[in-house]
Amino acid sequence: MSQDKENNIGEIVIEDQVIAEYVSDEVLKFDDVSRFIGGITETFSKNILGREPAASGIKIQREENSVTINVHIIVFYGVNIPQLSYDIQMSIKKALEDYTGLKVKAVNVAVEGIDRSKVNE
Numbered sequence: 001m002s003q004d005k006e007n008n009i010g011e012i013v014i015e016d017q018v019i020a021e022y023v024s025d026e027v028l029k030f031d032d033v034s035r036f037i038g039g040i041t042e043t044f045s046k047n048i049l050g051r052e053p054a055a056s057g058i059k060i061q062r063e064e065n066s067v068t069i070n071v072h073i074i075v076f077y078g079v080n081i082p083q084l085s086y087d088i089q090m091s092i093k094k095a096l097e098d099y100t101g102l103k104v105k106a107v108n109v110a111v112e113g114i115d116r117s118k119v120n121e
Contacts, residue, residue: 016062019096019100019102023058023071026091027092030088032084033076034075035057057072063105066102069096070110071108073109074112074113074114075113076114076115076116076118077116092107
């Protein structure tokens with residue numbers, strides 16, 4: 001799917017993969033995020049087809065000139081999940097609106113699990 005914008009000299013297209021890369025970069029700026037985690041279709045793609053999805057754990061839904069972003073993550077043990085989720089939402093919204101000009105309708109953060117690998121550090 002692409003986002004079309006028309007101007008006097010042509011068309012501007014922002015692909016979902018570009019949006020997903022911005023989202024990924026923003027989320028991974030947070031040290032309390034361990035990793036992204038995909039859903040069932042991404043697990044199927046990886047296990048059955050042998051392919052790693054390009055934007056694992058990130059879903060993009062478009063409506064005219066706005067987007068809804070769904071992010072599925074694993075966080076490290078001991079973090080303040082509500083605060084981290086809010087910070088991620090605001091960071092994604094600002095980056096996408098600044099860099100793409102798209103209106104961000106919603107950023108949904110699903111914390112799918114806890115990574116305890118840093119508990120004893």
